[in-house]
Amino acid sequence: MTRLHRWPRPGRAARAALLLALGLLVSALQAPPAAAQQADAAAFAEAVQTLATGDREARERAVDRIVEIGHPRAAAVLSALMYRRLATVAGSDRVVLEPEGGGPLEDALTGEPVENPEALETETIYASNQVRRKLRTAVSQVQIFAEDPQARLASTRNIVRAPSDATADLLRRALDREEVPRVEQAIRLALAKVELLAGDAQTKLAAIERLSGSTSPEVRSLLLRLLDRDDVPAEVRTAAREAAASIETRLTLIDWGQRVFQGISLGSVLLLAAVGLAITFGVMGVINLAHGEMLMLGAYTTFVVQQVVLAVAPGLSELSVLFALPAAFLVAGAMGVLLEQTVVRHLYGRPLETLLATFGISLLLQQGVRTIFGAPNKEVSNPFWMSGSIELIGGAVLTYNRLFILVFALAVLAVLALVIKRTTFGLQMRAVTQNRGMARAMGIPSGRIDALTFGLGSGIAGVGGVALSQITNVSPNLGQSFIVDSFMVVVFGGVGSLWGVLGGSMVLGILNKFLEPYAGAMLGKVIVLVLIILFIQWRPRGLFALKGRAGEQ
Amino acid sequence: MRLPKCLLGLTAGAAFALAGGQAAAQSGEPIKVGVLHSLSGTMAISETTLKDTVEMMVSGLNDSGGLLGRPVETVVVDPASDWDLFAEKARQLIEVEDVNVVFGCWTSASRKAVLPVFEELNGLLFYPVQYEGQEASKNIFYTGAAPNQQSIPATKYLLDQGFERFALLGTDYVFPRTTNKILDAYLNQNGIPDADIMVNYTPFGHSDWQSIISRVKSFANQGKRTAVISTINGDANVPFYKELANQGVDALDIPVVAFSVGEQELSGIDTDPLIGHLAAWNYFMSVETPQNDQFIENFREFTGDQDRVVNDPMEAHYIGFNMWVQAVRQAQTTDVEAVRNAMYGQTVQSLSGYEVEMNENHHLSKPVMIGEIGPGGQFNIVQKTDEAIPGDPWSDYLAESENLTADWTYPWVCGGCEEPTFADAGLIGVD
Numbered sequence A: 001m002t003r004l005h006r007w008p009r010p011g012r013a014a015r016a017a018l019l020l021a022l023g024l025l026v027s028a029l030q031a032p033p034a035a036a037q038q039a040d041a042a043a044f045a046e047a048v049q050t051l052a053t054g055d056r057e058a059r060e061r062a063v064d065r066i067v068e069i070g071h072p073r074a075a076a077v078l079s080a081l082m083y084r085r086l087a088t089v090a091g092s093d094r095v096v097l098e099p100e101g102g103g104p105l106e107d108a109l110t111g112e113p114v115e116n117p118e119a120l121e122t123e124t125i126y127a128s129n130q131v132r133r134k135l136r137t138a139v140s141q142v143q144i145f146a147e148d149p150q151a152r153l154a155s156t157r158n159i160v161r162a163p164s165d166a167t168a169d170l171l172r173r174a175l176d177r178e179e180v181p182r183v184e185q186a187i188r189l190a191l192a193k194v195e196l197l198a199g200d201a202q203t204k205l206a207a208i209e210r211l212s213g214s215t216s217p218e219v220r221s222l223l224l225r226l227l228d229r230d231d232v233p234a235e236v237r238t239a240a241r242e243a244a245a246s247i248e249t250r251l252t253l254i255d256w257g258q259r260v261f262q263g264i265s266l267g268s269v270l271l272l273a274a275v276g277l278a279i280t281f282g283v284m285g286v287i288n289l290a291h292g293e294m295l296m297l298g299a300y301t302t303f304v305v306q307q308v309v310l311a312v313a314p315g316l317s318e319l320s321v322l323f324a325l326p327a328a329f330l331v332a333g334a335m336g337v338l339l340e341q342t343v344v345r346h347l348y349g350r351p352l353e354t355l356l357a358t359f360g361i362s363l364l365l366q367q368g369v370r371t372i373f374g375a376p377n378k379e380v381s382n383p384f385w386m387s388g389s390i391e392l393i394g395g396a397v398l399t400y401n402r403l404f405i406l407v408f409a410l411a412v413l414a415v416l417a418l419v420i421k422r423t424t425f426g427l428q429m430r431a432v433t434q435n436r437g438m439a440r441a442m443g444i445p446s447g448r449i450d451a452l453t454f455g456l457g458s459g460i461a462g463v464g465g466v467a468l469s470q471i472t473n474v475s476p477n478l479g480q481s482f483i484v485d486s487f488m489v490v491v492f493g494g495v496g497s498l499w500g501v502l503g504g505s506m507v508l509g510i511l512n513k514f515l516e517p518y519a520g521a522m523l524g525k526v527i528v529l530v531l532i533i534l535f536i537q538w539r540p541r542g543l544f545a546l547k548g549r550a551g552e553q
Numbered sequence B: 001m002r003l004p005k006c007l008l009g010l011t012a013g014a015a016f017a018l019a020g021g022q023a024a025a026q027s028g029e030p031i032k033v034g035v036l037h038s039l040s041g042t043m044a045i046s047e048t049t050l051k052d053t054v055e056m057m058v059s060g061l062n063d064s065g066g067l068l069g070r071p072v073e074t075v076v077v078d079p080a081s082d083w084d085l086f087a088e089k090a091r092q093l094i095e096v097e098d099v100n101v102v103f104g105c106w107t108s109a110s111r112k113a114v115l116p117v118f119e120e121l122n123g124l125l126f127y128p129v130q131y132e133g134q135e136a137s138k139n140i141f142y143t144g145a146a147p148n149q150q151s152i153p154a155t156k157y158l159l160d161q162g163f164e165r166f167a168l169l170g171t172d173y174v175f176p177r178t179t180n181k182i183l184d185a186y187l188n189q190n191g192i193p194d195a196d197i198m199v200n201y202t203p204f205g206h207s208d209w210q211s212i213i214s215r216v217k218s219f220a221n222q223g224k225r226t227a228v229i230s231t232i233n234g235d236a237n238v239p240f241y242k243e244l245a246n247q248g249v250d251a252l253d254i255p256v257v258a259f260s261v262g263e264q265e266l267s268g269i270d271t272d273p274l275i276g277h278l279a280a281w282n283y284f285m286s287v288e289t290p291q292n293d294q295f296i297e298n299f300r301e302f303t304g305d306q307d308r309v310v311n312d313p314m315e316a317h318y319i320g321f322n323m324w325v326q327a328v329r330q331a332q333t334t335d336v337e338a339v340r341n342a343m344y345g346q347t348v349q350s351l352s353g354y355e356v357e358m359n360e361n362h363h364l365s366k367p368v369m370i371g372e373i374g375p376g377g378q379f380n381i382v383q384k385t386d387e388a389i390p391g392d393p394w395s396d397y398l399a400e401s402e403n404l405t406a407d408w409t410y411p412w413v414c415g416g417c418e419e420p421t422f423a424d425a426g427l428i429g430v431d
Helices: A013-028 A033-053 A056-069 A074-082 A129-143 A149-159 A165-177 A181-197 A201-211 A217-228 A234-283 A291-312 A314-342 A351-373 A400-422 A424-434 A436-441 A446-471 A480-493 A498-538 B005-025 B044-063 B083-096 B108-120 B151-160 B174-189 B210-220 B234-246 B290-303 B312-331 B336-343
Strands: A086-089 A095-097 A122-124 A389-391 A397-399 B031-036 B072-077 B101-104 B125-127 B140-142 B165-171 B197-202 B226-231 B256-258 B278-281 B347-349 B355-358 B364-366 B369-373 B379-384 B405-407 B414-417
Touching: A033 A056, A033 A074, A033 A086, A033 A095, A056 A074, A056 A129, A074 A086, A074 A095, A074 A129, A129 A149, A149 A165, A149 A181, A165 A181, A181 A201, A181 A217, A201 A217, A201 A234, A217 A234, A234 A291, A234 A400, A234 A424, A234 A446, A234 A480, A234 A498, A234 B210, A291 A314, A291 A351, A291 A446, A291 A480, A314 A351, A314 A446, A389 A400, A397 A400, A397 B210, A400 A424, A400 A446, A400 A498, A424 A436, A424 A446, A436 A446, A480 A498, A498 B197, A498 B210, B031 B044, B031 B083, B044 B072, B044 B101, B044 B234, B044 B290, B044 B312, B072 B083, B083 B101, B083 B108, B101 B312, B108 B125, B108 B140, B108 B174, B125 B312, B140 B312, B151 B174, B151 B226, B151 B256, B151 B278, B151 B369, B165 B174, B165 B210, B174 B197, B174 B226, B197 B210, B210 B226, B210 B234, B312 B336, B312 B347
Parallel strands: B031 B072, B031 B101, B101 B125, B125 B140, B165 B197, B165 B226, B226 B256, B256 B278
Antiparallel strands: A086 A095, A086 A122, A389 A397, B278 B369, B347 B355, B355 B364, B369 B379, B405 B414
């Protein structure tokens, strides 16, 4: 077993300090490198020990010390602490770490693998935010000289967080020895950022010049910090103000673009919630207040499928959402057919009774789910391919889950349009809803078509519920929060029109997202509702009104 | 199976004696403990576990022989996260079920709804959640934190760390609005101008956080270090934290300090992307004391679920329940007036090992702790006070309340007044 030299704990601290002082003295005197190296190793060992067991302030000092010493293991130890891979060993002073990307435990000081790691009782060291902030800078300062170009590149992102003359020097030194063009460019950019706050007036002006075309919120942030200072010469101030203003203009544009995306994303959620209703309400004219509960059934089906997949084939759990799609369609669709056969069909032509009956059914379904699954929310996990985001220019962010839902909503709409326009069932469905008597005369079983149409609308709602389970809480009340929005979309978009649902949901989504920042989420919704009421006064048939005889029912 | 007769007789006798003994220890009318927590709806995520806590405490009390020689039973109702239903159910508990005490409520909206009922019917409510203050009813004991025991110290912690801009995000109801009003005044008094404070409210159960979080990000990118103070309540927190993680908001850049998020709300979320975000409470499950270990073990055994977590409002019920038991024993009755008077000065050893005391203003002296979310949804405590801080319901930072005092003992006898109810008439025999 590698027995590293144990560094004395308190009591012998004086000797340590003496040795350290001696080491510094020796190095100052340009003594033989061997002695200096030994002293460095000792100082490094002490600093690592403090890092492991000290309080916050001691840790922060130890981080500084480690950067100062520049030991070859510095980067490994610092990033291990940063990412909670550094551990103490019970019953000894030893500090071990788990190497980046996994692998056997290794000794923090020497980097040699620990023998027999299972026998050791280790405790991971947690560093608080303050220490980790310091670590992040420290790691970047050490890593700027790392051998891996990728590490150097990563370092340039974090090193600008502590703009100082020392950081600027460090970057200049790194620039001198850099050979990879891509990294060199990154270092130049980082240096310009640092020079905004840590250079003389001339350097600052050059840096502002260089950065004025940026679309980075970080640059704007640095410029504003510069403007906040009192010791800035007037010309620098003017240049900085102009640069900040031009970045601001570009960022505002990007921000608007992002808001449009968020609006479209909200629109796609509304689309998924409403598209089933476009069939049951839009095509069949049934005011189905239990529509929200079909969404909820879909979401709960996702939960059940996830549980089943976890139990049967845990390896496929990341794909359980995909399995849930057909299951949710079948469950909600079957419920829809059942509903139509038992209740709705007896109430055709009596909207008020339908409204009351379906409202009662919605309560029944909610309570049923509550009884079976319990009242607390169910946790549906996001697969890894729906977590995270893509970062675009200017700090704009598109999250994967929203992107997927957008694509998915459009796909559902397209499939539905195909079914209605291109299949026999779609043809029969349109025939029955447009002229029941004539359709029957042509031999179409109108009763069965009604049931299937209602089932289709409900099934689509179930599929929408699968998507909703990814972005909202799966609870028995899930449907309630979408039912009003769904009706709003269908009425606004134009009853009976699939394009209306698409247009209506997108317009409402974008409108909502543009109002939200100014009016707040609550008032934003109220304003949207008022606007819709006014719009309906002006165009009672909605955005995309059906024309001709079909529209005159 | 054949047993010698004498042995049989002995066993039967022993069994009889045991049963009889039990009956002697717990006879007569059971003492009724009302539980008024939402078991469904948006607040069920937080409140269900509090019902379990009270049930565990009652079962423990019965195991140790009951109270005043009587058995204790719980009466559980479900107000379903509906504030009006809270008032109805409170009335039902007191008038129909005739309970002796009620443990309940989470949101301030629900507490405000039941307050008139408890005052009218002279009931007794133990309220276990941190809240906004500006209230001290004679019929309520507030075992959660007042603002000076949670929101103010947490904000001070951020100021001490050099944060200069603050986004205050909250659910749209009385607790976030009042808390933010207090924090706004506090921040202003500490040199933070209104331009550096952003306030945003969302409805209960809000799930689309994209635009709000990207707005916070651009608010934070203005050259000043920015932190978020969250008073978001209930299950809206789940999509909120998911969106934070998805948009890559790192706690090192924009930390979120939450006042209504604890171990319970985090269980079930992947907390790895949330590491370093903060919460301020008076207790964390991660405190290392023998009684805490025991409590966690007992709770898991009681619920039969080894993954259950424990949080601050549960500890508040633990403290409140023990104090109520002590007060009933001292008063030798469950009469509300007698118990209320016996409550003042009761002390209980908290799960974190502090001596917690009930003060005359119906608030506790409790320690204040700030924790960072660590791996596995547990908190690493980064700051805690050396001693228990007395709760002060009336904020010193708001002009309307800075001169108010709550004290239900002579000569004050009021929940919020500037002068004592009874003027100093001098001492008989001296003056």
